[in-house]
Amino acid sequence: MSLCQSLFELMERQQRQDGFQCVRHVVLEVGVLGHVEPDALRFAFETLAPGSLADGATLELVDVPARAWCMGCSQTVDMERRGEPCPHCGGYQLIVEQGEELRLKEMEVV
Numbered sequence: 001m002s003l004c005q006s007l008f009e010l011m012e013r014q015q016r017q018d019g020f021q022c023v024r025h026v027v028l029e030v031g032v033l034g035h036v037e038p039d040a041l042r043f044a045f046e047t048l049a050p051g052s053l054a055d056g057a058t059l060e061l062v063d064v065p066a067r068a069w070c071m072g073c074s075q076t077v078d079m080e081r082r083g084e085p086c087p088h089c090g091g092y093q094l095i096v097e098q099g100e101e102l103r104l105k106e107m108e109v110v
Contacts, residue, residue, distance in 0.1 A: 003036065003102065004044035008052060010104060015053055018109070023054040025108035031064045031099040033082060066099025 011023055026045075030036050038061050045059045066079035072091030079099065085092055 001044045001047070004041065004048050007045075007104065008048055008054065011053060011107065014107070015109075020109035021053075023057045023107050023109050025058050025060065025106075026054065027060045027062060027105040027107070029062050029064050029101060029103040029105045031066065031101040033066045033079070033096060033099040034102050036102055062105065064099055064101055064103075066096065068094035068096045068099075070094055 007026075007028070011026075014020075015023075028041075030038065030041070041061065042059060045054075049055055049057055066081075067076060068079050069076050070086040070089060070091055071093035072086060073089035075086065075088045076097070077086055077088065077094070079094070079096070082096075083092075084094075086094060
């Protein structure tokens with residue numbers, strides 16, 4: 001719920017800056033390693049939206065795949081979850097480069 005509250009605060013700040021009336025559609029990028037439960041995020045959005053500037057807005061979640069750099073073989077590799085070994089060398093020294101984010105990608109406003 002707190003993630004969605006932060007999202008609504010961000011939308012309100014943007015509204016004050018740009019002067020739009022309401023939000024119709026929101027696109028969020030959600031990293032697969034970001035510990036964000038999509039159903040919980042949707043529920044929180046639907047709970048907070050009524051009576052707000054996003055009343056009636058739709059929420060679109062875009063999965064961001066995880067990618068890491070392996071210190072053992074200097075390869076960039078795709079990941080499904082934390083704790084997996086490098087598919088090239090079998091090492092576990094992976095530095096996550098992508099997949100932890102929660103980012104407001106776009107808003108459709110009027």
